[in-house]
Amino acid sequence: MITMEETIFSVLDVERTYELRGNDWLRRxxxxxxxxxxxxxxxxxxxxxxxxGxxxxxxxTLIRVMLGLEPATDGRVLYDQRPLEQFSADEKQRFGREVAFIYxxxxGSMNPRMRIADxxxxxxxxxxxxxxxNIPERVGDLLRRVGLPNSVQERFPNELSGGQIRRVAIARALASEPKVIMADESVAGLDVSVQAQVLNLLRDLCRESGITLVFITHDLGVASYLCERIAVLYLGRIVEQGPTDAILSTPMHPYTRSLMQAFPKFDSPLVASLRGEIPSPVNLPKGCRFAGRCAEAQDAxxxxxxxxxxxTAERQVACLFPLEVQP
Structure with missing residues (x-):
């Protein structure tokens, strides 16, 4: 059972809506x-x-709302049981230190005219x-912690490789001594070997420091290696969440199963299981928003x-006819 003391973030029925304005035959x-x-x-x-997802x-968008970079149109985000929109100036400063973001x-998130030390x-x-x-010593410690030599301090961001700049981004996140790190596709586009190095670094940091990590990824392999829990999103909603091992071994939502079947595996051919296109979020269909792409859909x-x-105590699913979990 989760106690209030254990909960660091609570996202409560959060909505984020954008207005799209245009002209249609001279009419706004x-x-x-x-x-x-x-x-x-x-x-x-x-x-x-x-x-x-x-x-x-x-x-x-969910990450940006949790970071307070965008306001929720409805619902609330609580950090340490306090709504973000009610934070005082001191609380905002503390939040900015305790919750770090890796872009x-x-x-592109770094000033190209600043040296890595700065x-x-x-x-x-x-x-x-x-x-x-004591700041130079701390900067050296941060670079060593992410596996970079001290000589990197005098270099500029455009002088570093993709793997090196990702490590600097992690070091910058650690510099504020955060409790939470949020990362948006932080290994996308890297060579497989470099990707593995960055993932190992993040996993070790979480295990050693007890840092809370939220990691955005479309790669189920990365999710299974790095994270103990998964939340699967589809068209602005969480459709399934729970322990990583349980979800990847026995998915309960047809969308989760389709994502897994579409993921490449070395020992089997690729199955293009995600048929159809995602409906427009401007004109959502009635009923389940995945029904038009779901092989299990029924009239209801x-x-x-x-x-x-x-x-179960740890698993949630948004499906009228969830897939059966084999005992």
Missing amino acids: TTRHLKALDGVRLELRRGDTLALV ESGSGKS QNAR ILAEPIRLHQLRPEQ CRATDPVLTAH
């Missing part, structure tokens, strides 16, 4: 796109959670975590919109 039109639609999520201290499922475009020193100075004379699925329901 306004449409609404729901990027998030009633998301509920609990993040416990020490959790490693993967947010999985196709492009457009709402993963990055998908690590190189990039890493910036959050240390901002949050006054070390006396000025096209009329009733399923809610996320607990099937």
Whole structure:
């Protein structure tokens, strides 16, 4: 049973809607796109959670709302049992130190005119975590922790390789001594060997420091290696969540199973199991939003919109006819 003391983030029925304005035959039109639609999520201290889903499922938007970078249109996000929108200036500063973000475009998130030493020193100075004379030593410690030589300090971001710049991004996140790290596709585009090095680094850091990790990925292999829990998103909703091993061994939602079947494996041919296209989030279908692509859909699925329901203490699924879990 999860106690309030163990919960660090609570996402309570969060919606995020964008207005799309245009002209239709000289008449102004306004449409609404729901990027998030009633998301509920609990993040416990020490959790490693993967947010999985196709492009457009709402993963990055959910992270941005949890970070306070975008406001929720409805619902609330609680950090340490306090709503983000009620934070005082001091609480916002503490939140900025305790919750770090690793951008998908690590190189683009850094000032190209700053040396790596200054990039890493910036959050240390901002949050006054070390006396000025101790900052160079702390920067050296951070580089060693992510497996980079001290000589990297004098280089600029565009002088580093893809793997090196991702390690610097992790070091910058660690510089503020956070409790939570959120990462958006932080190994995408890297060579397989470099990707493995970065994943090993993140996994070791979480195990050694007890840092809570939220990791966006479309790669189920990455999710299974790095994270102990998975939340599967589809069109702005969590359709299944629970322990990684349980979900990947016995998926209960047809969408989760389709993602797994579409994932390449060395010992079997690729199966293009995700048929059809994702419906437009501006014009969602009635009933289950996955019904038009689901091989298991029944008449009730096209009329009733399923809610996320607990099937065990650790597993939840939003499906009227969840797949049977074999004993």
